[in-house]
Amino acid sequence: MxxxxxxxxxxxxxMTLAEAPDQALLRIQAIAERQRxxxxxxxxxxxxxxxxxxxxxxxxxxGGYRLARPGHAITIREIIEHxxxxxxxxxxxxxxxxxxxxxxxxxxxLWHRASAAMLAVFEKETLASLCERAAELxxxxxxxxxxxx
Numbered sequence: 001m002x003x004x005x006x007x008x009x010x011x012x013x014x015m016t017l018a019e020a021p022d023q024a025l026l027r028i029q030a031i032a033e034r035q036r037x038x039x040x041x042x043x044x045x046x047x048x049x050x051x052x053x054x055x056x057x058x059x060x061x062x063g064g065y066r067l068a069r070p071g072h073a074i075t076i077r078e079i080i081e082h083x084x085x086x087x088x089x090x091x092x093x094x095x096x097x098x099x100x101x102x103x104x105x106x107x108x109x110l111w112h113r114a115s116a117a118m119l120a121v122f123e124k125e126t127l128a129s130l131c132e133r134a135a136e137l138x139x140x141x142x143x144x145x146x147x148x149x
Contacts, residue, residue: 025064
């Protein structure tokens with residue numbers, strides 16, 4: 001499975017929001033700089049995330065974005081399925097006719113089992129668990145987290 005750049009950026013932006021102290025509002029510029037995402041592209045992604053109910057925003061000088069729900073309540077699967085077409089998110093489109101050969105049937109069965117396993121992993125992983133893993137990696141590398149609010 002290969003995720004689109006849009007999905008990868010959305011996941012990274014959401015992780016940044018999930019790691020914000022006390023659900024602080026983060027400005028687009030701060031997220032863009034931290035994740036090295038082009039600001040104009042990030043604006044489009046955040047608007048889509050807002051429309052989908054993943055984030056809320058506030059306008060004005062003290063405005064910005066924050067998660068609409070706690071990070072532990074947002075699964076990676078729901079984020080991926082929002083941005084990716086069904087085949088990319090792990091499901092295989094239904095065929096209108098049965099496989100023509102035993103080899104095709106065996107391959108289709110393998111793909112369905114692999115897809116189900118992948119979707120199960122995405123369902124168990126949450127934004128919070130992904131952030132915990134990133135924090136662990138930062139600690140191992142001796143990196144500090146820096147927020148610009």
